[in-house]
Amino acid sequence: xxxxxxxKLGGAxxxxxxxxxxxxxxxxxxxxxxxxxxxxxxxxxxAQIADxxxxxxxxxxxxxxxxxxxxxxxxGDLGTSYVYNRPVADLIGERLWPxxxxxxxxxxxxxxxxxxxxxxxxxxxxxxxxxxxxxxALTQWAMPTFWxxxxxxxxxxxxxxxxxxxxxxxxxxxxxxxxxxxxxxxxPVITMVAVVYAQYxxxxxxxxxxxxxxxxxxxxxxxxxxxxxxxxxHAVPNALLPTVTLVFLHLGLVVSGAITVExxxxxxxxxxxxxxxxxxxxxxxxxxxxxxLAGAVITMNVLADLVxxxxxxxxxxx
Amino acid sequence: xxxxxxLRDLSVHYGGARGGTAAVKSVNLALDAxxxxxxxxxxxxxxxxxxxxxxxLLPRDARIDGQVLLDGEDVRTMSWGRLRAVRWASASIVFxxxxxxxxxxxxVGEQIAEPMRLHGTKGSVSELLAQVELPPRxxxxxxxxxxxxxxxxxxxxxxxxxxxxxVIADEPTTALDVVVQAQVLALLSRLVTxxxxxxxxxxxxxxxxxxxxxxxxxxxxxxxxxxxxxRSVISAPTHPHTQALASAFPVIGDPAFRxxxxxxxxxxxxxxxxxxxxxFGSTTAVAGVDLEVRAGEIVALVGQSGSGKTTLAxxxxxxxxxxxxxxxFDGRPLPSSSAGLKDYRRQVxxxxxxxxxxxxxxxxxxxxxxxxxxxHRVPGDExxxxxxxxNAAELRPPELFFPSLxxxxxxxxRQxxxxxxxxxxxxxxxxxxxxxxxxxxxxxxxxxxxxxRLRRELGLGALVITHxxxxxxxxxxxxxxxxxxxxxxxxxxxGVLLRPRHDYTRxxxxxxxxxxxx
Numbered sequence: 001x002x003x004x005x006x007x008k009l010g011g012a013x014x015x016x017x018x019x020x021x022x023x024x025x026x027x028x029x030x031x032x033x034x035x036x037x038x039x040x041x042x043x044x045x046x047a048q049i050a051d052x053x054x055x056x057x058x059x060x061x062x063x064x065x066x067x068x069x070x071x072x073x074x075x076g077d078l079g080t081s082y083v084y085n086r087p088v089a090d091l092i093g094e095r096l097w098p099x100x101x102x103x104x105x106x107x108x109x110x111x112x113x114x115x116x117x118x119x120x121x122x123x124x125x126x127x128x129x130x131x132x133x134x135x136x137a138l139t140q141w142a143m144p145t146f147w148x149x150x151x152x153x154x155x156x157x158x159x160x161x162x163x164x165x166x167x168x169x170x171x172x173x174x175x176x177x178x179x180x181x182x183x184x185x186x187x188p189v190i191t192m193v194a195v196v197y198a199q200y201x202x203x204x205x206x207x208x209x210x211x212x213x214x215x216x217x218x219x220x221x222x223x224x225x226x227x228x229x230x231x232x233x234h235a236v237p238n239a240l241l242p243t244v245t246l247v248f249l250h251l252g253l254v255v256s257g258a259i260t261v262e263x264x265x266x267x268x269x270x271x272x273x274x275x276x277x278x279x280x281x282x283x284x285x286x287x288x289x290x291x292x293l294a295g296a297v298i299t300m301n302v303l304a305d306l307v308x309x310x311x312x313x314x315x316x317x318x
Numbered sequence: 319x320x321x322x323x324x325l326r327d328l329s330v331h332y333g334g335a336r337g338g339t340a341a342v343k344s345v346n347l348a349l350d351a352x353x354x355x356x357x358x359x360x361x362x363x364x365x366x367x368x369x370x371x372x373x374x375l376l377p378r379d380a381r382i383d384g385q386v387l388l389d390g391e392d393v394r395t396m397s398w399g400r401l402r403a404v405r406w407a408s409a410s411i412v413f414x415x416x417x418x419x420x421x422x423x424x425x426v427g428e429q430i431a432e433p434m435r436l437h438g439t440k441g442s443v444s445e446l447l448a449q450v451e452l453p454p455r456x457x458x459x460x461x462x463x464x465x466x467x468x469x470x471x472x473x474x475x476x477x478x479x480x481x482x483x484x485v486i487a488d489e490p491t492t493a494l495d496v497v498v499q500a501q502v503l504a505l506l507s508r509l510v511t512x513x514x515x516x517x518x519x520x521x522x523x524x525x526x527x528x529x530x531x532x533x534x535x536x537x538x539x540x541x542x543x544x545x546x547x548x549r550s551v552i553s554a555p556t557h558p559h560t561q562a563l564a565s566a567f568p569v570i571g572d573p574a575f576r577x578x579x580x581x582x583x584x585x586x587x588x589x590x591x592x593x594x595x596x597x598f599g600s601t602t603a604v605a606g607v608d609l610e611v612r613a614g615e616i617v618a619l620v621g622q623s624g625s626g627k628t629t630l631a632x633x634x635x636x637x638x639x640x641x642x643x644x645x646x647f648d649g650r651p652l653p654s655s656s657a658g659l660k661d662y663r664r665q666v667x668x669x670x671x672x673x674x675x676x677x678x679x680x681x682x683x684x685x686x687x688x689x690x691x692x693x694h695r696v697p698g699d700e701x702x703x704x705x706x707x708x709n710a711a712e713l714r715p716p717e718l719f720f721p722s723l724x725x726x727x728x729x730x731x732r733q734x735x736x737x738x739x740x741x742x743x744x745x746x747x748x749x750x751x752x753x754x755x756x757x758x759x760x761x762x763x764x765x766x767x768x769x770x771r772l773r774r775e776l777g778l779g780a781l782v783i784t785h786x787x788x789x790x791x792x793x794x795x796x797x798x799x800x801x802x803x804x805x806x807x808x809x810x811x812x813g814v815l816l817r818p819r820h821d822y823t824r825x826x827x828x829x830x831x832x833x834x835x836x
Contacts, residue, residue: 224404225436241423312423
């Protein structure tokens with residue numbers, strides 16, 4: 001067990017190093033000169049531009065820039081944002097929690113809704129409930145996120161705020177602040193859930209359908225178990241196994257998947273930050289968000305592996 | 319007093335309320351407490367459907383007619399609540415394939431205790447385990463941590479959990495080794511006597527039923543074609559199907575079951591293993607053995623699972639590197655380069671146990687046979703070569719089978735496709751791992767005859783790996799008995815099987831001869 005954990009963590013660390021290296025070169029390929037972007041609309045002389053380049057380290061050769069980047073990254077310093085003129089690590093730290101709050105809530109809801117609908121649909125395969133719920137889920141999954149988001153904002157009128165995370169004039173006490181944030185979260189969360197729950201539904205449904213013909217379910221019925229106990233105690237725990245992997249892999253991806261939703265609803269999270277960095281291009285900020293988002297996927301992978309081992313005794317033994 | 323279980327004019331149809339296919343037709347059977355009733359037949363004859371109908375476990379689309387009386391009460395008309403109360407408490411089932419009938423994510427003890435909690439039966443799991451001769455620590459184990467025989471015992475313990483008066487055992491020993499099989503059967507017989515329960519034993523293997531049953535019913539295409547006291551049904555079968563079933567299980571020593579008529583010609587040595595030893599870490603799977611297979615000779619490698627016979631076969635095929643010793647083909651050591659091994663594997667072809675999983679379900683017969691030809695870039699007209707191979711495997715006319723998918727074929731036909739795939743490459747040696755174990759009794763003989771004909775006509779050598787001594791008796795020239803990685807006995811079939819010298823060979827023989835008749 002310890003050995004396995006060490007191997008997994010080692011693998012994750014190696015992936016992370018690879019991501020850090022890739023992060024540097026990937027964004028050097030993006031067209032656009034950051035210095036031009038930073039000075040856009042302002043009268044600047046060539047001496048000033050050269051000075052700015054030197055300050056940003058852009059006058060050095062690519063090799064030297066890479067070396068600086070590596071040394072800094074190893075110390076946890078992801079550089080300074082060109083646009084915000086602040087350390088990237090601070091910016092990300094500030095924006096991480098709103099994203100975790102939004103994405104975490106949305107994913108938890110989507111998982112619950114998706115799994116529940118998937119289980120019910122599979123158990124009564126081909127019933128009207130199954131057909132309707134699968135059809136609705138697929139339709140929503142096919143919708144572009146931004147389109148659904150805008151549609152919702154328009155449809156609900158003034159009922160819910162359509163941008164930001166809190167009103168500036170909310171009293172500073174905890175309860176009022178929390179309610180305000182929750183109020184702001186309604187639309188982005190509904191949008192995210194509506195789009196992603198279909199995946200959970202489909203995976204849960206198909207993996208439960210695979211288990212439906214399993215011999216141990218006949219055993220369970222022969223023992224005299226009620227139908228819902230057969231489902232809850234015997235079928236679902238087995239069918240959950242493939243779903244868990246998906247949920248965790250998806251959790252990693254969802255952080256970056258929030259880019260669209262956060263942009264539409266101006267939610268001050270990592271997704272919006274990434275979007276802003278892309279328009280620069282703000283190279284250090286892009287590198288930073290890239291590393292953090294990729295790191296989230298890697299972490300979730302390790303977590304998925306661990307959870308899977310808890311759930312499936314067969315994997316534990318191997 | 320009404321019998322424990324009585325089936326009156328039981329019929330089961332699948333596929334809709336109107337018509338559909340009849341799986342069981344007008345079956346009448348009765349069983350008293352303390353008795354064992356055998357239900358024999360090939361796969362698809364309806365015997366498992368009968369078993370499932372007793373507890374109304376058939377799929378939704380099944381329609382049951384007639385009466386299923388459990389202690390005089392008709393299962394068909396019970397309410398759901400009453401049915402749930404009857405299930406497992408009055409009658410339980412030892413399902414076919416304990417591997418899949420146990421839930422992989424729950425501990426064994428939990429699964430045994432579940433019906434006890436449900437039906438409010440007192441008792442302890444460890445006592446039940448003790449009854450089936452398992453140590454108490456099994457309680458904390460997961461199914462995958464147990465061997466096949468142990469899982470089967472767990473199933474039996476589970477079936478006994480609520481002290482039912484009727485136990486239905488559906489092929490309880492099919493996947494087990496002969497030695498373990500004999501133990502499980504003895505255990506079931508003991509429980510019948512001790513507890514006075516009624517037992518319905520379902521099997522395709524008459525020798526299993528002969529060993530345990532008082533009465534025997536033989537089913538064919540949904541109908542009971544013969545019924546009577548077990549001994550008389552087996553020793554003097556009147557229905558042709560019973561005779562066919564009985565003759566499909568070879569009696570070792572009976573010349574009628576010895577298909578090899580002429581002795582093998584002294585061909586050149588094709589395959590030779592010299593002091594082959596395979597270690598996995600600190601365990602030794604194969605402990606330095608010598609083996610020879612000549613052209614035109616069939617050698618049976620016999621042993622129970624875990625004896626190392628599969629590891630040895632993998633080593634001979636170049637799939638496993640020996641720790642020491644070497645394997646020679648045609649007098650030359652096995653090549654180690656991948657190109658050399660590829661060429662070697664063309665000459666030595668493998669036929670696996672289960673044709674259903676050996677064939678890609680989405681590949682047509684033509685594709686399956688042609689695949690090897692393409693991999694090895696065999697020159698010549700592909701269509702013609704495939705047709706010839708199918709012809710040699712007696713799938714005629716071959717063109718008719720080209721577009722067929724595996725699920726459209728019978729088990730015997732599938733195994734023929736696998737053999738055709740091997741033959742297409744013009745091999746000189748076949749390595750067959752339990753080639754007939756998954757086949758029905760009546761097709762076994764045909765496949766064995768095919769192997770013998772190939773030997774005679776093409777001069778093929780064959781190494782047949784099996785736990786089935788009857789199979790060795792039927793087709794092998796020589797037999798090698800493997801035990802704990804070593805060859806404990808080898809020689810001509812008649813010598814080894816009729817005059818066994820090693821204790822282990824005797825034990826194997828005793829396990830397959832329930833009547834003790836040789």
